[in-house]
Amino acid sequence: MVEGLSWFFTNIALAFYNFFYAITHPNLWLDMGDPEAVSRVIYYGGSVEFFFIVFVAFLVLTGLGLWKNGIMWGAVRILEGFGNAVGRVAAWAGLIMVIQQIIIIFVQRVFASAQITLGFGTPLTKDVSWWSEELKLWNALVVCLCVSYTFIQGGHVRVDLIYSGVSYRTKRVLDMLGSLFFMIPTAVLTWMYAWYFLWRHLVVPKPSASQTLEQTMMKARALRWNVETIGFSPNGFNGYFLFKVLLLAFCAMVFIQAIAFFYRSFLEWKEGPESEGKYLDRDALGDPNAELVHAIDEHH
Template identity: 30%
Template sequence: MNNLASIARSLDTFSKFVGRYVSWLALFMVLAEFSIVLGRYIFGFGSIAFQETVIYSHGLLFMLGAAYTLQKGGHVRVDIFYAKAGPKQRALIDMLGSLFLLIPVSIIILLASWTYISGSWRILEGSVESSGLPYVYLLKSVIVVFCGMMILQGISTILHAILVLREEETMPCNEMPTEL
């Protein structure tokens, strides 16, 4: 296995590791929401902090699972050209899309959100509710992680595309057979 393939596989492994563990938040959210409803309507008990835990989990699930979803080809794409293209054309589309759209947009999001995140850290922002969670600044910090993971997965996509164009792989990375 050459260096490009090795780097791409390492980046894919990282996205897969994070994605698989973060996916458990979906089950947690269902169980937590069920508990909230049960507590409120059966036992007359409510908790703002527990409700906010579901919101935090939802944010974490989507922000930290986005790179894994990208790796598996789960994001929506316009298939006008892609559906009829062969492996090399798809690789080229993936490479150009990552290079000129995904990575620049991730960098713009990172730069645009920096003051938002740093301001939140400066005041150690918490919930607007008095009994809510005091960790809003940590949740906002996930934006940085999201951007970093998307950039890394974009690099992996570019590397896989190069390998397809060199005929060292047979199909783009987001179409490779996967196991979950």
């Protein structure tokens, strides 16, 4: 028990040192041409040190927010704004996916061609089967990068057993508990698996989550890039490592949204029903008549 507490608080104290050391020595981990720098990124991206840096940042921001609720509301607006911005841009991938599917059908059925060429100057020429399989990438972009946006817009399906029948403040408590004990742990665990899953398909020798920093740095001598370019078919899509990158992006978006939702739920619980939906930026179809009335009121 004592050893566990000592380990916990020691890592919290070291988080400040590790963070400032990292940002003051960027050459140690930003040079992707240096095998040792890449090895440090691989190790620290799924390490205890990185976890405690994020954890301490959350504690500091939460403490400031408890001291001044305006700071916490500011964090909510920034984090939700980030989720909305990323989601609104990534949502266009759905339109691209539809247009690309139409092109594939026309090329195959109307022009009876086996290849599609897109671009100017140095065009990209690939087999139709490559473009057909690549459609899954656009779908993955929508799923992974629009997850926070969909949550903010209220688009996720809620499995409601008791939520609708409880009071306003109880709902906010349930939301806080859900953020802390379901969303954040799930995002962290998925990140840990996804991080090494990605790097095992980018470099050799393959990294392991059980390696220490010393063992990882010893492997750096033999480290080289070996990006996965194997498709499911001979002429099929060969950029499947991008799906692994998107899985990490998904974890990050869920984690960020969990923090924003926890802060929003706490503030709405503290300030009461009048703060429900405060600063919430949700999309809505415009009403032309309402806009006309608003314009007339402004003119007068």
